[in-house]
Amino acid sequence: MIxxxxxxxxxxxxxxxxxxxxxxxxLGRRTSSASGYYAAxxxxxxxxxxxxxAGDYLSAASFLGICGMIATSGFDGWMYSIGYLAGWVVxxxxxxxxxxxxxxxxxxxxxxxxxNSKSIQLTAAISTLLVSVFYLIPQMVGAGVLVQPLLGLPHxxxxxxxxxxxxxxxATAGMASTTYxxxxxxxxxxIMSTVLxxxxxxxxxxxxxxxxxxxxxxxxxxxxxxxxxxxxxxxxVVAGLDSAFGQANFVKLAKDGKESxxxxxxxxxxxxxxxxxxxxxxxxxxxxxxxxxxxSGEFFPVGHVKELRMDGKEVITTGxxxxxxxxxxxxxxxxxLWGKTYIVEGxxxxxxxxxxxxxxxxxxxxxxKFKVDNATPTETFNFVSLMLAxxxxxxxxxxxxxxxxxxxxxxxxxxxxxxxxxxIGFFYILTLFMGVGAMTNGVINLTDNNMSAPLLxxxxxxxxxxxxxxxxFATVLGTVSGLIVAASxxxxxxxxxxxxxxxxxxxxKVRAGKISAVVVGVIAIYLGxxxxxxxxxxxxxxxxxxxxxxxxxAILMLLFWSKTTARGISASIIxxxxxxxxxxxxxxxxxxxxxxxxxxxxxxxxxxxAISIPLSIIALVVISLLTQKDINRGHDVxxx
Amino acid sequence: MGHGPAVKLxxxxxxxxxxxxGVKMFIGYTIVYFxxxxxxxxxxxxxxxxxxxxxxxxxxGFGLISLALIQAVxxxxxxxxxxxxxxx
Numbered sequence: 131m132i133x134x135x136x137x138x139x140x141x142x143x144x145x146x147x148x149x150x151x152x153x154x155x156x157l158g159r160r161t162s163s164a165s166g167y168y169a170a171x172x173x174x175x176x177x178x179x180x181x182x183x184a185g186d187y188l189s190a191a192s193f194l195g196i197c198g199m200i201a202t203s204g205f206d207g208w209m210y211s212i213g214y215l216a217g218w219v220v221x222x223x224x225x226x227x228x229x230x231x232x233x234x235x236x237x238x239x240x241x242x243x244x245x246n247s248k249s250i251q252l253t254a255a256i257s258t259l260l261v262s263v264f265y266l267i268p269q270m271v272g273a274g275v276l277v278q279p280l281l282g283l284p285h286x287x288x289x290x291x292x293x294x295x296x297x298x299x300x301a302t303a304g305m306a307s308t309t310y311x312x313x314x315x316x317x318x319x320x321i322m323s324t325v326l327x328x329x330x331x332x333x334x335x336x337x338x339x340x341x342x343x344x345x346x347x348x349x350x351x352x353x354x355x356x357x358x359x360x361x362x363x364x365x366x367v368v369a370g371l372d373s374a375f376g377q378a379n380f381v382k383l384a385k386d387g388k389e390s391x392x393x394x395x396x397x398x399x400x401x402x403x404x405x406x407x408x409x410x411x412x413x414x415x416x417x418x419x420x421x422x423x424x425x426s427g428e429f430f431p432v433g434h435v436k437e438l439r440m441d442g443k444e445v446i447t448t449g450x451x452x453x454x455x456x457x458x459x460x461x462x463x464x465x466x467l468w469g470k471t472y473i474v475e476g477x478x479x480x481x482x483x484x485x486x487x488x489x490x491x492x493x494x495x496x497x498x499k500f501k502v503d504n505a506t507p508t509e510t511f512n513f514v515s516l517m518l519a520x521x522x523x524x525x526x527x528x529x530x531x532x533x534x535x536x537x538x539x540x541x542x543x544x545x546x547x548x549x550x551x552x553x554i555g556f557f558y559i560l561t562l563f564m565g566v567g568a569m570t571n572g573v574i575n576l577t578d579n580n581m582s583a584p585l586l587x588x589x590x591x592x593x594x595x596x597x598x599x600x601x602x603f604a605t606v607l608g609t610v611s612g613l614i615v616a617a618s619x620x621x622x623x624x625x626x627x628x629x630x631x632x633x634x635x636x637x638x639k640v641r642a643g644k645i646s647a648v649v650v651g652v653i654a655i656y657l658g659x660x661x662x663x664x665x666x667x668x669x670x671x672x673x674x675x676x677x678x679x680x681x682x683x684a685i686l687m688l689l690f691w692s693k694t695t696a697r698g699i700s701a702s703i704i705x706x707x708x709x710x711x712x713x714x715x716x717x718x719x720x721x722x723x724x725x726x727x728x729x730x731x732x733x734x735x736x737x738x739x740a741i742s743i744p745l746s747i748i749a750l751v752v753i754s755l756l757t758q759k760d761i762n763r764g765h766d767v768x769x770x
Numbered sequence: 771m772g773h774g775p776a777v778k779l780x781x782x783x784x785x786x787x788x789x790x791x792g793v794k795m796f797i798g799y800t801i802v803y804f805x806x807x808x809x810x811x812x813x814x815x816x817x818x819x820x821x822x823x824x825x826x827x828x829x830x831g832f833g834l835i836s837l838a839l840i841q842a843v844x845x846x847x848x849x850x851x852x853x854x855x856x857x858x
Binding site for chain 2: 205231458547
């Protein structure tokens, strides 16, 4: 087993949960008005709000997902960081101040500020709910994934813990408690990530990275003749060239009763053999890791520098280096990345992870995950479309937008966005060093790269691991609480109060918000358990695609095109939702998820933004032009 | 109806200026961002070139993150000045 439960980690986790619950109950006693519940009274200091923005935004996908992706795919993982941050430019320059000026509690308020339109209230609320739920599911699934190594509890318990704690946080004090939990979590995340990066740079690079005092696995290559006579006579061939392994350029050997799988590469004299890691799934569904049970320790963490070069010389260690010297040494060295293939033999399926020595200069530029080298037009389109979705999605996420209502002025909205850009930009720079650090420090769990950052911390000792793991859990708590506030606002404020025009007192609005938060929390728990094992990046992609397609065109056209009508906005939201979701559902990735061949999917790209955003804009323009008479007739027609 | 800001906001005479400035800054950043994306999509090997000891891709990445912050600070400075001049 790569990680084991630590009493310290459990203690820190419980302390953190107790602290945020105590804070929530304290703030809850002071939150009795709708303004207090939905917008924290609109009096949060801009710096606090800026860090809370970072707390909201730096979700499990950012902290765990991006670090893991950089650790296994290099620069392509960092492209997500660059795209996510660029989205904040849209938020600052185009959205921040108008959102503050136009809205009250929710994103729908801002869109509907000029119209008082039932169709906007309904469609924008549905869009808010959809985006929030698609964003909630991966966070809840992430909580379940994290709780297994941290607390030794099953997935569903992790989902329930997060669901219950967050629902209490939100139901007690709404945006007030959520804001201060986010501020606390965002600050700690920045501080501890900085500490981790400083430690990585102080350790430097080595061809034999030490992992918390444990020596790195010694990958000893073997050679063999063309007849597969192995250089080490202790090995015997279990599955040779004529087996399913041999046909895939692998061979299964045994020594001292232990089986191992080796990758073959042909030479003039025969073969070079390099050790692999593998997971065997038996006919009855049981899994063996390098031929043994998961907790036996046979499936070791990986990630190392094969040839380390610094200042033009080959070295075995660099010692402590600065950030730029660190990246420069990576660029000039050769790093062992890991490829993956599947071999099926009879009723057994074997997932084989094999070494892929890769030049550092190749790792520190795009192309290992995204298909950009010799790409087809469709592959190029897919890449550009994804980067467009990241650019446009941030400024349209409802749980981010509602934070603009917590500050007292437009200037404060602007300043808090700048603090967010500074904090998030700094954190994303840290992700590059944490990801590359995990890549080269022998800490990657090949079956779950999401744990790369916590495991990098573990290589410096259990104390740092405990803190970082608790923080990772806190990232989930923080983001989920923001999402539940946004979703409960859509139900209680947009639908119950505005769309259905239910007459409620100020106290009644708060109670409706709290009941909605509990209902959304229960739904989130259910979905988090249902979606266990699903690739969470699909769902984050859905959230960004729907937000970028349904919400952003509506916001921007409302602000910058005077002919925009209520019906145009509603049409834009509907077309954005339908086109982005529709394209995702018939994409090759989804086809694979259905158990079908990706090549048989009706479309050949996975990222819909480059089609669904223009469609949404076209719908808004056409319908607005067709309904110009609505503007002339005034608001009565718009509300019809 | 529950519209209008959660707190009372005064009239902002600088709003039009800030909107125009924001659009200009947005266009500037967007051009740099999509230039980076298009180079990556069409000529990724160019991003492997070494400049000042780093790959071009790493320098572009740091550059884009830094540019966002620098533009943000300049934008805030100009907006604050405009608010001070026009709303006084």
